[in-house]
Amino acid sequence: MTGHRYTVILVHSTSHAIRAEKALYQAEISTKLIPVPRHISSDCGVCVRVERADQKAAVETLKRIGLEVEGVHEA
């Protein structure tokens, strides 16, 4: 199936997700913190959801601020 609209970016914890959210907001990338989808991880925390089209820019932004990314998944 094609046409996934979103990408979810997994980070270590809620603190990291909020750091990511702030950095992405400053980079004018629209984000939402959502529960980690069950099919991706058994972790009970939040992850960062961005538009599929913004995936590359989002990951680069997080890399630039030194925030470790655990995984990038289509959702």
Place this chain on the structure above:
Amino acid sequence: MIYFDNAATSWPKPPGVVEAMTHFLNKVGANPGRAAHRRAVEAGRIVYDAREAVAELFNAPDPLRVAFGSNVTESLNLALRGYLRPGDHVITSSMEHNSVMRPLRALEREGVELTVVQCSPEGSLDPADVGASVRPNTAMIILNHGSNVVGTLLPVAEVGRICRQRDLLLLVDAAQTGGAYPVDVQADLIDLLAFTGHKSLYGPMGTGGLIVGERVDVARLEPLKRGGTGSRSEHEQQPDFMPDMYESGTPNAVGLAGLAAGVRWVLERGVEEIRAHEVEIAQRLIGELQNIPGVTVYGSHAGEMQTATVSFNVAGISPSEIGLRLDEEYDIMCRVGLHCAPAAHKTLGTYPAGAVRFGLGAFSTAEDVDEAVSVVAELAREAR
């Protein structure tokens, strides 16, 4: 009423502090990082905001390397007990609070070697004496930045340079200086900064933390406690990343909401401006006390060499009696005795009776100082 016990805890708090805590309890209320619903995420944002505010105040590059805890004592225990191992050598000063001395004395019994560098009777420290105490197995130097007894500032940046040259870590206890005196973890070469939230950061009690610098190997810095963090829940092992690895258990989120507001107030007013005010009133207090016959003032005798904490004694009347009379007869709150710092009082020559401590703060005024001094003059006259 005159509140001169700011060295124990600041009062009053800036207005935004109570509002932030009320807002958290009334409108947010959820457990930060423990669920993904919007209230929990909002609580997480509030805690993160406190992390950012603290990082900004101390010029720490990464807010995620700020680990919150319940007070500076817990943070000092984490840094000392978490990092030092039997066979390591650690250096401290003779002006430390028991929050440093007691963990160090316990570690000494477990095989950590300890050197206590003697300070002058004014409470100052010669960095050369610290450098001369370094051994091949020295792992860390721990110093208070400002004395909780007499406010004397210790030369942390100079000792920081020694630490970099000798490849040691510098742990600084900023309980008395954070928010009241410029503290810059990068410029002052501080590897581990332990701070409290309820003194000159103007937050509530039950808040504090440890800033962990890039030179610190977190794999070596063992957590004090382990447990739920809201992250990596599938694992029964403690997370190995900051800040979660040092923040097990539900945090004091309502307190951290207040802390964020307190630190924002400090940042808005400016540490330099708060410092200038405190130097002025401390200098006024020292000068006026020194003019009273029978009064002995301890410490540097110079406002710019110390914080706004001033200790003194009055001939012929014990510190405890002065404290009681100031409270009951004159409505002046201060702290007398040994101030949890027997080593510092031995250094100053005021052990075991202790001294009277006036801890001034950002909200103290010259009028408060003049009024309190006139009362001390009256007590000194009676005692002659």
